Amino acid sequence: MYRQVAIRCEGLRKTYEGKVEAVRGLDLTIYAGQCYGLLGPNGAGKTTTIEILEGLLEASSGKVEILGRTWREHAAELRELIGVSLQETRLAEKLSVRETLELFGGFYRNARPVDDVLEELALTEKADAWTGKLSGGQKQRLAIATALVGNPRILFLDEPTTGLDPQSRRQVWEIVRRFQTEGGTVLLTTHYMDEAERLCDYISIVDHGRVIAAGTPPELISGVGGHHKVEFALMKEAVVSDEVWRGLPGVGGVQSDDGVRTLTVEEPHRTIPALLAVVEQNGWNLSQLTTRQSSLEDVFVHLTGRHLRED
């Protein structure tokens, strides 16, 4: 199936003040209609990347094409075609929600009626409230509304749900899905693996300014070597070598983290009985045993040895 390319960048690099290399050679191809996620920890270079693609920062080197156009030659045209929500914008506090949207809509040649956008983002009730009085979730929906009011083809969202409560996050996800089903393309950054997993069709995992893995969420997860995780811990554990666990049937990998072993397995129904048998034979006791499906978090840990959100 032929698909139109919405965003393409090659060999993207950004060096700040000749020292800090925020982005070091990044390639992305984002197709029209896709919801594409840049997943990575804080400081991975996600914001720098998305701001270069939004035409707000200039890359030190590399090529960027948005809808077949470049920022250098078609900036005015591109501005009409994209909608942007920055990581942290505090809108004018003493304008109402409606006034804010009218202001932003007024910048576009073709804008959507404010009432339609208000309704779509569940802000109709708050239309006449000052933006300074909104809750965190409402503020974030308004920020996305200011991006949608220009009727964009591509929506750029930088950390759209950071700091929001679970219900507000789900509302934001619904807005993004609706935009996508109506034919829009979305590029978002996040450090929440569940957000990337649920929302995105395609993900690039970014670390230290590079893409370290890319694919659909199932592809990325199966790349770890197994779709399931078996986690267990032993009581008063004797020193047991990882080799014991690696020898169990169907085990693709073993990780230890603070006394908890995590086995990556293909078929839990074969591995778990064998695991229990070994514990039984040696007279050990299990203090914990859980199984779950592999997640993007596991992919990140597998690739970097670190967790996505390390404090």
Next chain:
Amino acid sequence: MKQQSLEVLAERKIIVHGRWTGYRRLLAARLKELIREPEVIFWLFMFPILLAMGLGVAFRNKPPSAVRVVIARQAGAERVGELLRRTPDMPALKVEVQPPAQAALNFRLGKFDLELLPQDGVVEYVYDPARPESVLARSLTDHALQAAAGSKPAVDTRARVNSEPGSRYIDFLIPGLLGMNLMGSGMWGIGFALVEMRQRKLLKRYVATPMRRTDFLLALGSSRLILMVTEVGLMLGFGVFAFHMRVVGSWAAIVLVSCLGAFCFAALGLLTACRTQKIETASGISNMVMMPMWIFSGIFFSYDRFPAVVIPLIKLLPLTALNDALRAIILEGSPLVSQAAPLAVVCIWGVISFCFAVRFFRWT
């Protein structure tokens, strides 16, 4: 506005906007924000008027109060007191007789302007040449005493009262406050607003839209212009109604000069804000720029009081030039042409600041 649909997302309603929609909405938003900020209304409109009212009342020209004279109670005191009571100048004098020690003490404490010591047929005046009212009391009392004792003036003189509006302190003050207000609201209104928007990342958000950057600056400038007309009207209107000030020059000339002043200080505000990231920094820079002008530019008192060598430098400050032109036009009705020199100073400051500001302005 007409409606049409795009073929891409057919079911969505679309409104087509004209060239100036962005500008109009920016201006409307800016004015709404200003009106909703009570501090802005107070500092912009109320504060200068309260200041004018306070200073106008405190330094109003009033007739000098009665001259207070004390006579030391010793030989001859009775005769001097009698003479003073007979004089036609009596209403201007307040005479008391007190024991010598007490009289001396009360003069020293400033309760009396002059102490009289009658001694061996001579009246000795004890006065302080550093106190203007003491000097006046001596001369007035001496004149009264001589006249009462029968001396005749050698030259015939007469006097006529003239205390018309135009030469009073309030007349000097109001154009100065107007200039100060134009400076303050230009620097704060433009500089502060911009730095705040930059700090909120609102400027960055704006440039991520198709907004024309010139429209943004134009809207900011227009909002200043609208406020400027209000400020000038309020300030002069207040002077006219509350203090019967006479505006001699033409209103058109006053508005034009105020426009130039507003532009000059808006440009300076833009310059102070062109790269500043934090409100605190902006506040420091603005105060540093405005402080010398508060002191030197003749807002509250004439800059002629400063040493003659620095006066040419003072005249190069934009607020000095603006105040000079405003005073000449408002108080003396000078034609615009005669104010070419100060107006040129104002324009040069404005144009240079504007060029640098636009050259170095940072949106993100």
